[in-house]
Amino acid sequence: MNAKPAAAPVPHPFTWRLALGLIGVLIAALTSGLNDRVTDIALADIRAAIGISYDQGSWIISAYQAAEVAAMMIAPWFAVTFSLRRFTLAVSAGFMLTGILLPMMPTPAMFIGLRVLQGIFGGALPPMLMTVALRFLPPPLKLYGLSGYALTATFGPNMAASLAAFWTDDVSWMFVFWQVVPLMLIAMALISWGLPQDPLRTERFRQIDLFGMLTGCSAISLLILALTQGERLDWLASPLIVGLLLAALPLFVVFLINEWFHPLPLFKLQMLQRHNLTHGLLALAGVLIVSLSGSALPSAYFAQVEGFRTLQFAPLALTVGLPQLLIAPLVAALLNIRWIDCRWMLAIGLGFLITSCLAGMQITTDWGRQNFWLIQILQAFGQPMVILPILMSSTSVVAPPEGPFASAMFNTVRGFSSIAASTLVSWFVSHREQFHSSILINNAASHAWLMTAPDSSQANSSHPLLPDGSISSAENLSGFSTLVKHQALVLSLSDTWLLLIGFAVFLLLATAIVPKRVWPPQTLIQPVTPTSR
CATH class of the missing domain: 1.20.1250.20 (MFS general substrate transporter like domains)
Structure with a gap:
């Protein structure tokens, strides 16, 4: 039909x-x-x-x-x-x-x-x-x-x-x-x-995409359960995670095939033939990964190295959150100027995020809250300068009747990507921390003096002393273990900032190649054609 x-x-x-x-x-x-x-x-x-x-x-x-x-x-x-x-x-x-x-x-x-x-x-x-x-x-x-x-x-x-x-x-x-x-x-x-109140359109139930709803929702739910439980259950070593993935992937393929042919789908996949929309969905997923450089990584450092509670980290998070109320409308006002190309705004925003990650790579165990202010300020400006141009570019090729299709695709990609990004970064930090811990311990083993207890002349009043005046070996080893753990975490965070720079550079290259030039909605006097750049 x-x-x-x-x-x-x-x-x-x-x-x-x-x-x-x-x-x-x-x-x-x-x-x-x-x-x-x-x-x-x-x-x-x-x-x-x-x-x-x-x-x-x-x-x-x-x-x-x-x-x-x-x-x-x-x-x-x-x-x-x-x-x-x-x-x-x-x-x-x-x-x-x-x-x-x-x-x-x-x-x-x-x-x-x-x-x-x-x-x-x-x-x-x-x-x-x-x-x-x-x-x-x-x-x-x-x-x-x-x-x-x-x-x-x-x-x-x-x-x-x-x-x-x-x-x-x-x-x-x-x-x-x-x-x-x-x-x-x-x-x-x-x-x-x-x-305003629109009329009911119950006639749409005659063409309801019930099969797509069942397969799509089941697939995405099973994938998210696998991602969020994977690290705790040791990924493919767990029969539950394997079962979730083996069920989710075929369901998702069936869902995509169904959406392509269904007369009233949830996702209108034919819209992905428009370069700007496809770029927008991929770029949104990438930006959600890169933006973790200003939230997940600093919070991991303060929780594990400084022993901060959430309240102590909150001022840094507010440095990114509160300015958005002013920066986001300001970026929108700039994008409304006809001669400003949103692709250039996106590139500048990515530049801010890359600079933020480069600053984060210099992290040491001596860093305090003051060392993160520059990182957070760059994030505060960079995030809206990236997300708004993506939305402007991708929605410019969406006609008003297609708004629900675009909304479904954008929000599903955004919801899934934010969870996948958090899982990826957590997994990468954890495995790089194990790698650096192994290297540090192996290096320490070749220098036996690092593992021995100091004599009484090196003891200080902050350590419990044995009767002969020396620091206990257990106390010394405990301090050494903490030092190794903190140093391994710092090195893994630096590696993660480098990984996020790689994602940002990829987005920068994709922005230079894929999307076409678009103009602000109120000044649009000509349609976007494949040759207009």
Whole structure:
């Protein structure tokens, strides 16, 4: 059966009322991202409060993330079917209610089950932000709407450390989940008042891509479970991880084949023939990997070398997060200038991120918080200068009726890539740390004096002394072990910054070759053709 032509969305004049509705969707999407990251950071306190082990607790994060990304795949389809306003209000209410109930769950199984349900509601919110921005914003404001979407990738994750520390240290672990209530109430009020009400389109159920939903959501969920549990279960040495991968990969291939031929798919794969869209999806995945250089790596150093708690690291994270509120709109304003090529803006942003990584490679065990300020400032400017040009370039080739397809693909790639990036970096740091530890210990073994206890003349009052006045051998070996561990971690972090530079350089080369020149929406006076560069 041939698909009917997609009906063009009903145009709505942009008013202050509609603007407030868009702000409501932005608040809801940011709250969803904060909830995910804050829960991840506060996991140790949550496990202690509900009385579950480390292994059980890891499923709290894994199950939520699997449900979250699966929901990103299907949310735009249901939003078009039930209307943006109805669907966004429904998932916002569900997200808030599950947040209220989570701390009250009496058993770990019920807690994880409700967390999966919250992941479905939470994952449906970021796609709504992109869909609304692409549909309702007039050309002069389109880039500012996309800058709001970019905030969900840059602002929220960097604000999470401060919020997690505040709730767990000063209030109660329950507010890790209850923090969503006031924000979602505000968001729902603005959405209800500001977004226009479209009619129901239940006739779309006659062409529902049910097979694609089942295979796609199952495949992406199983892949995420394998990625998030792989390091803990020793990857391919675990029958569970092997089973997850063997089930996920064929399902994903079947899903892609189905999407190519289905008359009303979740992903319109034919759109990938447009160079700018394909480049945007790949570049977004790469940027999510490179951006970990300003969050995951410094936090790993402070947690393991300096022994910092989350609250002590939070000021550095805020250095990246808070300026986004000003930098993202500023970058959008610059991109609205016709003579500024967004590819050059993207290249400059990558230059900032590469410089940040080069600075990080100089890390030593003597570094303190002051050594990271330059790295964080470069990240604060570089991240929006990369993400916004990617969004501008890729969405320029998307027609308004295709907005839901683009939203589904972008958000699924973004959700999956952020998890894959974190897994890749964690795995690389861990294995390089083991490599450097082995080298350092082997070198120390060839210098026996490093492993012997000092005599009494070398002892100081901070070490426990034996009756003969010397430091105990066990104490000396313990100090040596700590020194080796810290040095190995520092060397592995330096290696990881070098790896991320490689990703950034690859993105730089791809940007110079793949995408075509595009112009700001409000000044577009000619279509983009394959020869216009």
